Amino acid sequence: MIQNCLSQPGDSQCAFAPEGARAVGKRRAILFCANTAWSMVRFRRGMLTALIRDGYEVHVVAPEDGEAASLRAMGCVFHPMTMAAQGRNPIEDLKLVARLLALYRRVKPALIFHYTIKPNIYGSIAARLAGVPSIAVTTGLGYVFINKGLVSSLSKLLYRISLRFSGQVWFLNQEDRSAFVSAGLVESGKCTVLPGEGIDLEFFAPVPRPECAESADSAKEAKEEKGEGDGPFCFLLIARMLWDKGIGEYVAAARALKARYRNLRFVLAGPSGGDNPSAIPQSQVDAWVKEGVVEYLGMLADIRPMIGAADCVVLPSYREGIPRALLEAAAMERPVVATAVPGCMDVVDNGQTGLLCRERDPRDLAAKMEEMILRDRDDVREMGAAGRAKMRRHFDEKFVIEHYRNVIHELV
Template sequence: MKLVIVTTVPETLATILRGQPKWLAQYASVICVSSSGRMLENVRENEGVPLEEIGMCRGINPIKDLTSIFRMWKLLRKVKPDIVHSYTPKAGLVTMLAAFFVGTKVRIHTFTGLVFPTSVGLKRWILVWVDRIVCAAATHVVPEGKGVAADLQKYHITPKPLRIIGNGNIAGIDINYFHPDKVDPVDVSGKRAFTFGFIGRLNRDKGLDELVTAFEGLRGSARLLLVGGLDESAPISDDTYHKIKSNKHIHELGFMDDVRPALAACDVIVLASYREGFPNVVIQAGAMCKPVIASDVSGSNEIIEDGINGWLVPPKDSQALAERMNCVMELPEEELRSLGRSARARVVERYDQREYRQQLLAYYRRAALEACI
């Protein structure tokens, strides 16, 4: 079985999908495709499978997109894969169209989150139709979670059957790697205080405006760790950026290849996103016995059960977020630990990487078999 896996940028292969192509290579001939980037060689070294470079831009750019589709068409025509599987929006558009024109029998696209529900005007219309084109060209559409599936149906993106692999997510989690006993916390200057953490791209849709505003309004002594690089495609506001830089209790740690030390240093993780597909950081935090305060949006609310392994707050509501953060700071230490233990137990039960990979392989085999009938 020849399998081509495509992501828009190599960071997806280097982080979320890390080790998955290498594992699949035991059962299939695997080729990965992504744009250039600083992590491309990292992927090549870690996965040990052929890696092709095809430029794909994240924004709307018809000329560059046509060039990418043509280059992908040439590659797929040469490789003649049995299955192509794309992740992330632009990789989906480029790969599904190229694979359709080549005639690849099994064309799978996974929606890891939808952008158009939080967009407006012409941009929203364009994004809706791009997703519809991707689905029309694909033979199999995989939503990352129930919320993504519901939106695909609600907005009539595709009439095709939608099937979530496993319990959601696109890779599962290595529960032995993400274990609280196997890593020391990152060293943060200053005296010990209750520590909140954010891990992800510093992107306006991640709710950084609300998080920083809520943090500034806390009653007690606390600190906030921010892990992730600034997202130039959708940056946080200048006002929020200034607040981050000027607040001595907010610590920017930048992008970290290994986020476990940052997770270990936190008491609670906060993800105040406006939208999500199926957030990896919530699963990673849970595996590290860290409860999460998350926006009540699709994906996050599929993982978090309020008061059991974390808490849910309305999105775009800095006051409600501040109230929850204040309440959490006042909880007895043993109650926090109990929530953390519940979080890990849920991750082990539902999102073990080993089980996910077996289900993914079964999905590929079934799709390939059905294509031959």
């Protein structure tokens, strides 16, 4: 599924240079604008650190949140700026353009990167007005393409206008690029496909698997509520609390499996959905927890211990860019169950590194999760090892870092 810069050696924008930083003649400012400081730390820490080490002055613009201090500690110049991720007030959007324009003129960066819909649209406009070259990074199609209606149509119109002002537009998978190009939102010549955000294979290192709930034989005996096994088989879903992430289907599958097996855990980890139109009310999450069908851990500062404690990571999303949760799980040698949709299919080799299920189908999801429970333990371990091997071949963050370095070296 992946068609990224590694497969386009003739394209100067996509060629990866040998490892190692280039010398920077003088300290130049590179600015990154996102809708959360958390996402910059979680997804792009390695890239930011590498650029700081290269000698660039790295600025980050985002709303203040719990990870802003981490950015400052890394050496980034952090500029807190309020922006409603899904706000629809045109006056507030114009104010955001004005605030970004004033900041860009004051900082005078050599290059700006914008992430997610609001920065992509309004940041690209502000960058053009400030006379600063910019790159829009589309991390996923999200609500705009998954759902239909006035908001979706208006967002596409704004994309069509604003992406004219970006020098390049980067995508995380080929399907997203094709969707934007076919909808007339961006010229194909501006587009580049990256191998996701990359994954730090040293940070997300394999850990010994926990004592699994049951062997295949004892799991079969546990069916119809027979026996307890050695410990609970743990499924983990890592995502924002959005319906579009397939969380409703995950809960329905958990109910079905709990009716047949006694020794299972179903865990949710991730922040609330905020003001996203697809956000699941906290009261609904609380009701599921009270029912006993799932556990909810909220947003974890370090997800690695929970991945290490899980037997299988699940993501029944309706569409993704390149899902970070699946990269992290595979890097730590955990098999996955995900939907057969763009993004997820780029990460999961069905039957080899995990299992793919039909989108919005809780019965098929439950069937694939049950198959994971009943699989031979050696087979599951081989799945996990194959997943990490794929991360090493295609998704190592050093590839993404070198792409940033190449483009910045070319443009700055």
